[in-house]
Amino acid sequence: MEEENMRNQDKIIIWPDYFDSTKTRRDGRRIPKSLAVPSPKILEIKDAAEKIGLECELVPDAGYPKTPWLKTGMLLVKKKGSKDQIAKRIAKQLLRIRSTQQQQK
DSSP: OHHHHHHHHTEEEEOGGGGBTTSOTTTTOOSOGGGOBSSOOHHHHHHHHHHTTOOEEEETTOOOTTSTTSOOOEEEEEOSSOHHHHHHHHHHHHHHHHHHHHHHO
């Protein structure tokens, strides 16, 4: 159990809901609506986190505490700065990925 606690000290949990423009702050969105995207998938978020050089670990069958029946998955990200800073950096990268995808269509 000791090791479990230590492991989580240097990692933060990132949920897809943090970046979802269809959700309100009360529903779990943590970033400004201007940086949010509609219905982000956990693999997109992992991709964005890796592109900005964050070490992350995917937990695919995890459910967000507010909606535990929806197994959206979560990311454990190695802590580099505050949770809000990391979430905003991932969000900006997520926007870049989404806009690139839009241009390719």
